[in-house]
Amino acid sequence: MSLEEQTTKLSRCLNCGFEAPGGDEQWVRLEVPGLGRMTQCPDCLSTNVITGR
Secondary structure: OOHHHHHOOEEEEOOOOOEEEOOOOOOEEEEEOOOEEEEEOOOOOOOOEEEEO
16 A cells, blocks of 8 residues: 555545545535535535545
8 A cells, every 4th residue: 555545535425435535526515605615425416425534
């Protein structure tokens, strides 16, 4: 495993399990009035996304 793989944090959709690096272009970004910027899953459109792992 390379150093880059060890330090890249994945974001994961808790609804469908889609994973991609946090901040990656695959994620959809939404501006929600009253809440601010949110991340949306490109597969199922859920905003129930966590970063970590």
